[in-house]
Amino acid sequence: MSSKAQLAGRQQMNNSRKLIVSHAPFIHIGSSIPQTSLHIILAALPAVIFGGLFRYGASAIAVVCFSISTAMLWEIAINLVSKKPISVGDGNAAVIGLVFAMLLPSTAPWWFVLTGTFIAVVIGKQIFGGIGSNPFNPVALALAILMVSWGDFLDFDEMYRHFHFDFAPTYPMAAWKHFGLDAIDSVRLGDLLVGRQIGGVGATCGLALILGGVYLMIRGFIRWEIALSFLGGVFITALVFNIIDPARFADPFFHLLTGYTLIGAFFLAPEDSSSPVNFVPMLIYGALGGIMTVLIRNIGAYVDGTVLAVLVINLLNPLLDKIRPRALGKVK
Amino acid sequence: MLLIEDHTENSHEMILQKGDPVKTGQKLSLTPDSQAYAISTVSGTITQIEPFPGESGKQFTAISVSASKDVSLDEDFATYCDTPSIQGAVDLLQCLPGSPEFEPFMDKDNPIQTLVINAMDQDLFVITAQYTLKAFFEELAQGIQHLKTITGVDHIVVAVPQDAIHGYGDIGASVISIGKGYPEGLPHLIAQRVVGHEIPVGKSFQALGLAFLTVEAVASLSRSLQNRKLAQTKLITFLDKKGNRSLISATIGTPVGDVLKHFGLSLNDQDRLIIGGPLNGYSIYSDTFPIKPDTDAICLQDKDAVALVSDYPCINCGDCIRVCPARVPVNMLIRFIEAGEYEEAAESYDLYSCLECGLCSYVCVSRIPIYQSIKLAKYELQSAASREAADE
Numbered sequence: 001m002s003s004k005a006q007l008a009g010r011q012q013m014n015n016s017r018k019l020i021v022s023h024a025p026f027i028h029i030g031s032s033i034p035q036t037s038l039h040i041i042l043a044a045l046p047a048v049i050f051g052g053l054f055r056y057g058a059s060a061i062a063v064v065c066f067s068i069s070t071a072m073l074w075e076i077a078i079n080l081v082s083k084k085p086i087s088v089g090d091g092n093a094a095v096i097g098l099v100f101a102m103l104l105p106s107t108a109p110w111w112f113v114l115t116g117t118f119i120a121v122v123i124g125k126q127i128f129g130g131i132g133s134n135p136f137n138p139v140a141l142a143l144a145i146l147m148v149s150w151g152d153f154l155d156f157d158e159m160y161r162h163f164h165f166d167f168a169p170t171y172p173m174a175a176w177k178h179f180g181l182d183a184i185d186s187v188r189l190g191d192l193l194v195g196r197q198i199g200g201v202g203a204t205c206g207l208a209l210i211l212g213g214v215y216l217m218i219r220g221f222i223r224w225e226i227a228l229s230f231l232g233g234v235f236i237t238a239l240v241f242n243i244i245d246p247a248r249f250a251d252p253f254f255h256l257l258t259g260y261t262l263i264g265a266f267f268l269a270p271e272d273s274s275s276p277v278n279f280v281p282m283l284i285y286g287a288l289g290g291i292m293t294v295l296i297r298n299i300g301a302y303v304d305g306t307v308l309a310v311l312v313i314n315l316l317n318p319l320l321d322k323i324r325p326r327a328l329g330k331v332k
Numbered sequence: 333m334l335l336i337e338d339h340t341e342n343s344h345e346m347i348l349q350k351g352d353p354v355k356t357g358q359k360l361s362l363t364p365d366s367q368a369y370a371i372s373t374v375s376g377t378i379t380q381i382e383p384f385p386g387e388s389g390k391q392f393t394a395i396s397v398s399a400s401k402d403v404s405l406d407e408d409f410a411t412y413c414d415t416p417s418i419q420g421a422v423d424l425l426q427c428l429p430g431s432p433e434f435e436p437f438m439d440k441d442n443p444i445q446t447l448v449i450n451a452m453d454q455d456l457f458v459i460t461a462q463y464t465l466k467a468f469f470e471e472l473a474q475g476i477q478h479l480k481t482i483t484g485v486d487h488i489v490v491a492v493p494q495d496a497i498h499g500y501g502d503i504g505a506s507v508i509s510i511g512k513g514y515p516e517g518l519p520h521l522i523a524q525r526v527v528g529h530e531i532p533v534g535k536s537f538q539a540l541g542l543a544f545l546t547v548e549a550v551a552s553l554s555r556s557l558q559n560r561k562l563a564q565t566k567l568i569t570f571l572d573k574k575g576n577r578s579l580i581s582a583t584i585g586t587p588v589g590d591v592l593k594h595f596g597l598s599l600n601d602q603d604r605l606i607i608g609g610p611l612n613g614y615s616i617y618s619d620t621f622p623i624k625p626d627t628d629a630i631c632l633q634d635k636d637a638v639a640l641v642s643d644y645p646c647i648n649c650g651d652c653i654r655v656c657p658a659r660v661p662v663n664m665l666i667r668f669i670e671a672g673e674y675e676e677a678a679e680s681y682d683l684y685s686c687l688e689c690g691l692c693s694y695v696c697v698s699r700i701p702i703y704q705s706i707k708l709a710k711y712e713l714q715s716a717a718s719r720e721a722a723d724e
Binding site for chain 1: 531532535601611615644649658685690691701703704
C-alpha cells in the first residue's frame, strides 16, 4: 500500500467509526440506586401488608400511599426550587415515605403525614445536599420532631380507640411503661411475632420485618453488621436490666418484638448516608443504638426510644468512622 | 504501525525520515540519544511519522511502515546472541512480546536481589499469561537459565495461579502460588508475598531489590535466543461483544482492526474497543491502533453494553470499602478528590495506597468514576510536583 493510500485508508476508518472512549473499568456489577430503593421497598412490603393492611384495612393503605406520594412530591418541589435535576427517580424519596408511614398509626391525620414527609425529605435530606449528604436518618428525624411536637398523634392506644381487634388493643410498650409488668402479663411473644399487637402501620409484624431484614442483609442492601449489632445491643442491655430487677424490667424478647426495635434495626439504623462503613465502627454504632434504645425505654421519659437512639448514633457516625484499618503500606 | 513512547518537536534531531527503508528486527528510535525505541516487525519503508497521543497524557510517536515482500533481517540481534549482556538487553530486548524491562538490573545503587516472573493475568477474563505458562514450559525453563546469565540474579521466583502450582519443581526457580481471584496477581500484591511484608507507600520495587518480568517476556526471550531472531508475535486474549474468548497470536504493530477483520467482526458507531482487560485496560479511539508488546488483551464492547458513569453523589453504602484490596477509605477519598483537595486526599485518605485495580468503580452503586478520579488526582499531584521542580 502506498503511503497516500494508507493515509486515506486510515482517515476513512477514523471517520467512519466513532468509538466511545472512556475510562476503565468498562464493566459494572449492575447495582444502582433505583434498584437498591426498589429492593428496600420490596423488603418492607410484607410488614406493611401483614402488619398494616390486614390489621387496619384501608386506612393503612391511605397512610402509606399518602406518605409515599407526598414524600415524592416534596422531593420534586425541592428539586424545582433549588434548580437541581429531578431526583425522584432514584426511589429514595419513596423509601423515605414508605418507612415513615410504617412508623405511624393508620389513623394519623393527613396534615401530620404531610408535615412528616416535609421534615424528612426537605429538612432531613435535601437541605443537606440531597441523597448521600444527610447526617441524620431523615425518617428518624421527622418522627422525632413530630413526637415532641404532637406526641398525642403517636399514642397508639389513643389513635386506635375506635378499632375492634380480636386481641387486647393495647400498645404493649406503652402498657409496660405506664402500668408495669403486670399489664403485659397476657402478651405472648408469638402474638408479637405475627403482629397481634397495635403499633405503627408496618412496625408490628415481627416475622415479616425479620423476613425483610434478612433479605436485605443477604442481598447486601443493608449492612448486616449494623442491623445485628443493633439487635444485639437491645437484647443484651434489656437482659442486664431484666436480671438486675426482673420485677420491674421486661424481658429482652419483649424489647426485640415491640415498639420500633425491628424496623429500627433493619430500616432506620442502617440507612447508608448516616451510618458508618468500616467494620468496627459499624459494630459500635449498631450496639450503641441498641443500648440507647433500651436505656431510653427503661429509664428515660419516652415510651419508645428507638428513633431518638438512631439520631444519637447518627450524630456519632462521623466520629466512629474514623476508626478504620491502616491502608496498605501506609506508615504511621 | 509501531508506537515509540517518545516525541520530539525538533525535526532536525529526528534520525528517522519518511521513505527510509527498515529491516525486520531493526531498532527504531527518534533521536540519537533517545532511550525509547521500537523494533520493526516487518521489512519495508517508513510511510508516516506522526505524533500519537496515548492514554493518560502519554506522548507517542507513531511510525507507519509499509511492508514489502522481501524480508531482510537486521543483524544486531544475531550479534547480541553471541555475547548476551544486560546492556544489550536494555538496548535491544525491551520490545519483546511481554514488554520486559531490563533497566532495573542496571542500577548499581539498588541491585536487584530477586527477579519475579509473573505468570498471573492482570485483569478479569484475560488468559494470556495462564496459557503461556502452560504451553511454553520448556521456553520458560530455558529463559530462566538465560536470565540468570544475563542479569546475574540467582534468586528467581515464579508467581503462578493457585491451581497451576503442580509440576513446576524442575523449572529452575522457586515457585509461589498466588490466589486465583483478581486482583491478587497485581505486581504490588505479589511483591508483598515475596518480601513477606507490606510495601511502604512510595517505596519502589527497585528499592526493595525486586524486578518483575512477565512470563511471556521470559518465553519470548528464550525463543529469540534459540532462533537467533527477535520474537515478534504477541499472544492476546480477545473478547468479542458476546463475551466469547479467543486466544490469538499477532505480530506486534498489527492494527487492531486487522484482528477484528480476522474474526469477521465489524465495528459500529459508539462501540468500545479496549486494550487490556475490562477492569484496568484503556479504550482506544481508532481501530488503527497497533498491537503493542504489552497488549495482553483486546475487548470489543457493543454500544448497548457500554457501562456508563453518572454524576450522582456517593451515598456512603460502603461497597467500595469492602472490595478494596488496599483498605483505602474510598468513600472519604472520593469526596476529597471531587472537591479538588488532592493533597488532603493523599495525606489523610491514602490516595497512594491505591493499587489501581478498578474494583471500586466496578461495584459503585452511584456509578461514580472513582478509578478515573483517583488517577486524575495522582496525575494532578504529579504535574504540580514537576511544575514546582521546574520553578526551582
